[in-house]
Amino acid sequence: MSKTRAWKYGAAILAVMMLFALGCAKKQEVKSTESAAAPAGQEKGAPTGGVVSEALKPESPAGGKQVAAAEAGAAVTQEKSSPFQDIRFDFDKSFVREDAKPVLSGVADYLKKNKGARILIEGHCDERGTSEYNMALGDRRAESARAYLVSLGVSASALSTVSFGKEKTLDPGHNEDAWAKNRRDHFVVK
Amino acid sequence: MTRRLVGSLLLALAIVLTPAAGRAILYIDINAPGGKRMPVALPALVGIAGDPSLSTAIPKVIAEDLGMTALFKVLPPEGYLEKILPAHFAGNPLSFPDWKMIGAEAVVIGKVEAHGDQVTVEMRLYDSTLGNMMAGRRYTGPARSFRTIAHKFANEILYAFTGVQGIFDTEIAFTATPRGGKDKEVYIVGLDGQDARRITDNRSFNLFPRWSPDGSTLAYTSFRTGVPVLYLRNLQDSSERALVKFGNSKSPGSFTPGGDALYASVSVGGNSEIYRVRLDGSNAEKVVAGWGIQVSPSVSPDGKRIAFVSNRGGSPQVYVRDLASGADKRVSNAGGYSTSPSWSPAGDRIAFTSQAGGIFSIYVVKPDGSDQQLLASADGDCTDPSFSPDGRYVVYTFQKKSYSELRIISVDGRWGKSLFSGLSGVGSPAWSPRR
Numbered sequence: 001m002s003k004t005r006a007w008k009y010g011a012a013i014l015a016v017m018m019l020f021a022l023g024c025a026k027k028q029e030v031k032s033t034e035s036a037a038a039p040a041g042q043e044k045g046a047p048t049g050g051v052v053s054e055a056l057k058p059e060s061p062a063g064g065k066q067v068a069a070a071e072a073g074a075a076v077t078q079e080k081s082s083p084f085q086d087i088r089f090d091f092d093k094s095f096v097r098e099d100a101k102p103v104l105s106g107v108a109d110y111l112k113k114n115k116g117a118r119i120l121i122e123g124h125c126d127e128r129g130t131s132e133y134n135m136a137l138g139d140r141r142a143e144s145a146r147a148y149l150v151s152l153g154v155s156a157s158a159l160s161t162v163s164f165g166k167e168k169t170l171d172p173g174h175n176e177d178a179w180a181k182n183r184r185d186h187f188v189v190k
Numbered sequence: 191m192t193r194r195l196v197g198s199l200l201l202a203l204a205i206v207l208t209p210a211a212g213r214a215i216l217y218i219d220i221n222a223p224g225g226k227r228m229p230v231a232l233p234a235l236v237g238i239a240g241d242p243s244l245s246t247a248i249p250k251v252i253a254e255d256l257g258m259t260a261l262f263k264v265l266p267p268e269g270y271l272e273k274i275l276p277a278h279f280a281g282n283p284l285s286f287p288d289w290k291m292i293g294a295e296a297v298v299i300g301k302v303e304a305h306g307d308q309v310t311v312e313m314r315l316y317d318s319t320l321g322n323m324m325a326g327r328r329y330t331g332p333a334r335s336f337r338t339i340a341h342k343f344a345n346e347i348l349y350a351f352t353g354v355q356g357i358f359d360t361e362i363a364f365t366a367t368p369r370g371g372k373d374k375e376v377y378i379v380g381l382d383g384q385d386a387r388r389i390t391d392n393r394s395f396n397l398f399p400r401w402s403p404d405g406s407t408l409a410y411t412s413f414r415t416g417v418p419v420l421y422l423r424n425l426q427d428s429s430e431r432a433l434v435k436f437g438n439s440k441s442p443g444s445f446t447p448g449g450d451a452l453y454a455s456v457s458v459g460g461n462s463e464i465y466r467v468r469l470d471g472s473n474a475e476k477v478v479a480g481w482g483i484q485v486s487p488s489v490s491p492d493g494k495r496i497a498f499v500s501n502r503g504g505s506p507q508v509y510v511r512d513l514a515s516g517a518d519k520r521v522s523n524a525g526g527y528s529t530s531p532s533w534s535p536a537g538d539r540i541a542f543t544s545q546a547g548g549i550f551s552i553y554v555v556k557p558d559g560s561d562q563q564l565l566a567s568a569d570g571d572c573t574d575p576s577f578s579p580d581g582r583y584v585v586y587t588f589q590k591k592s593y594s595e596l597r598i599i600s601v602d603g604r605w606g607k608s609l610f611s612g613l614s615g616v617g618s619p620a621w622s623p624r625r
Contacts, residue, residue: 073394073414077372092505092527094460130529130543130573131397131618132455133499133506135418135439136462136483142438143460162417163439163457167374167395174591 079170079186083110086170086184087145091126094140096148104145107187108152121145122186123163124170126179131165138163145185160190216296216317216324218261220352227263228351230256231294231318233274234267235311240304244336248300248311251340251382252347255358258381258583259348260604265294274299279312289318296324298347302336309333313343315350325350337382357381357580361622363389363399363408364596367615374615376410378622381598383609389423398618400442403449405625409433409442420454422469434467434474443487443498444533453477453487453496464498478511478518488533488540495557497521497531497540508542510557521559524551530574533557535623536581539601541565543573543586552586554601566599566606576621585609587617 084107087100096104111117123142125134142161150156170186171178218228232253235245256262271288278284279301289297300313308330315325325346329339338359345356358381365374368388376399379386390396392414399410408423420440423430434440437456443464445452451468464478464487478484478498483506486499494513499506508522508531522528525546532541539554551567552575566572570590577584585598588608595611596619610616 070391070393072416073392074373076394076413076416092501128571129506129527129545130486132441132485133483133501133529135397135441136455136457136485139439139457139462140460140483147460161438161460164395164413165439167397172592 077168079168080188082187083189084187086181086186088180089141089183089185091179091183092129092137094123094137094144096144100145101148104148105152108149108154111149111154111158118158118160118190120188120190121159121161122168122188123161124168124182124184124186125166126182127166127169127174128179129166131167135163135165138165141183141185216319216351217353218351220259220261220354225261228261229263229265229293229295230347231265231270231289231292231297232267233270233272233297233299235300235302236274236276236279238276238301238303240302240309241333244302244309244333248302248336248340249298251337252298252344254382255341255344255356256347258358258598258600258605258607260600260602261352265292276301279314283321284316284318286316286318286321294318296351298343300343304333307333309336309339311336311339311343313339313346315347334385337380337384341380341382355580355624357578357583357624360579360624362576362585362596362609362619363401363622364610364619365397365399365615365617366613368613376408377613379596379610381609383596386610386612389425398441399620400444400452401620401622402445403447403623405623409445409452409454411439411441422452433469433471434465436474441485443485443496444489446489447491447493453489455485455487464496477513486530488531490533490557491535491537497533497542497557499529499531508540508555510540510559519559521555521557521562522553523555523559523562524553524564528553532575532577532584534577534581534601535579536577538581539577541575541577541584541586543571543575552584552599554584565601565603566597572597574618576619578621579624583621585619585621587619589617 085103087103121142123138125137142163146159146161169182171181232249235248237245253264269292272285278299295318297316297318302309302311310330312328314323317324327343327346341359344358348356361378361380363378365376367374373393374395374397376389376396377386378389395413397411399408411418411420418439419432420434420442421430422433434454434456437458439457441455443453451466453464453466455462456465462483462485463476464484465474466477467474480502483501484498488497496511498509500509505526507520507528509518509520511518522542522544524544528542528544530543540557541552541554543550544553550571550573552565552572553562554565555562568588570588573587575584575586583598583600585596588595588597594616596609596616598609599606
């Protein structure tokens with residue numbers, strides 16, 4: 001290649017690369033994480049892959065409101081006591097089993113005797129399978145019991161439903177016994 | 191947490207010396223199968239004031255990022271012959287024969303200078319045969335954002351060699367249980383798996399984080415009021431608003447490619463169906479109806495189809511809905527229980543999880559249901575796949591009894607790693623877009 005051609009070639013490449021460099025310069029910026037000073041007790045040196053830092057920014061401006069909100073949130077994760085037994089379901093199913101019917105009769109009787117009472121039906125799943133599908137399955141289990149109670153003459157306004165999917169298992173075990181206990185509806189008197 | 195754009199920076203110095211006649215610029219074909227890895231040297235950075243650990247921490251992040259591509263071989267520092275000095279950033283060339291001698295085709299050098307809690311990092315990539323600088327950048331930012339700086343220069347290195355935009359500075363949102371807790375909170379972590387930062391803090395169940403196409407917003411479901419509410423959270427200023435005012439359970443699937451609406455699963459009367467909900471709250475249109483369970487919509491990159499889960503056939507399987515015609519086609523064929531579709535942003539594959547032989551594994555399939563392949567399996571459950579924005583990697587949850595972690599695998603199966611295991615109940619990973 002002649003000297004002139006080499007320079008032309010080089011100049012063309014230089015021009016292209018400068019254009020690229022300038023183009024990239026416009027769109028790139030370092031982004032940074034904003035946080036208040038890290039808390040003294042910040043966890044470090046987790047076994048593999050993980051320093052974890054806690055966000056200090058509160059979710060609501062008023063401190064008292066934030067504490068109340070945190071308590072309400074935490075209450076969701078606690079198992080509420082119930083005067084009724086849980087009813088159980090087959091894997092990936094939401095139909096009311098025969099062994100559930102005596103319990104549901106008891107719930108219906110209670111509601112007929114206590115006209116103002118309200119019951120929240122919680123639908124739950126075992127740990128297997130994916131969270132979103134199980135959230136919907138928990139809804140079906142809660143709805144299944146609700147519909148059955150209505151068929152027994154309970155007023156619809158006495159009943160509400162919520163699904164926790166597989167987020168709130170009763171038994172932390174990883175075996176058939178635990179799974180069977182976790183596929184359930186739980187009845188909470190409000 | 192807010193994520194603020196730092197104003198000052200970026201002088202791009204991609205000054206190229208005239209290439210010698212007859213020698214092509216170093217280049218890697220990112221799609222070439224197998225092939226020799228490009229040997230690269232990554233010596234410690236020159237440190238001028240500030241935290242000395244950054245001199246090795248930054249090259250370490252870059253080395254891990256390059257390792258993800260399976261295109262590079264980072265040579266061990268013990269073999270390096272030349273020490274990098276401030277003079278190398280002031281006009282003194284490297285002694286390139288010293289680098290060629292140990293087999294390094296390219297050398298990455300850098301200098302980090304602290305000013306209070308800010309750092310300026312200058313990074314350069316050299317071709318050790320030609321002695322030219324293939325890429326050069328100067329970054330400024332808070333010292334604690336050094337990993338982001340390293341990730342961004344790893345993107346530069348990849349681009350310089352392959353012409354392909356990297357994803358090393360993207361992040362993964364996920365849910366996990368804080369130590370000693372029973373709740374689920376939303377976290378975000380970079381590809382280095384370090385410094386996961388917590389996004390929610392309300393002690394309840396916070397689930398299914400999903401990114402808007404511009405990366406500014408996370409949609410997620412929270413039980414903090416006692417019942418599930420679907421929130422949109424602006425990550426810049428942490429402001430939130432609720433979306434979807436009807437139904438019981440509600441979970442975000444994916445945003446439309448234009449970012450103006452969200453596909454969500456909503457249960458009404460025990461029936462879960464898929465809706466497209468406009469973000470301005472003006473409309474919620476039922477898109478996939480059915481008795482039973484319809485969940486987990488994942489939209490194609492052209493916005494014309496969605497993958498979703500339905501149990502209409504008796505057990506949950508993955509279907510693709512053509513939104514214009516309303517026609518559905520089942521695409522999962524791996525086991526009796528298939529869920530969690532993730533449509534690759536490259537458009538060519540859908541990942542999902544399927545249970546066969548008692549455990550869940552990750553599969554990929556073409557959107558027409560053909561060419562189903564096993565992608566990841568282990569001695570535990572592999573679930574919740576989510577594609578990287580370039581469609582080359584999948585992050586997923588590995589779980590065995592009480593142990594869980596996030597893992598990443600390349601779609602060609604050549605590379606994989608454990609990303610995060612610092613908390614329990616880890617799951618529901620969602621890979622951010624490029625931002």
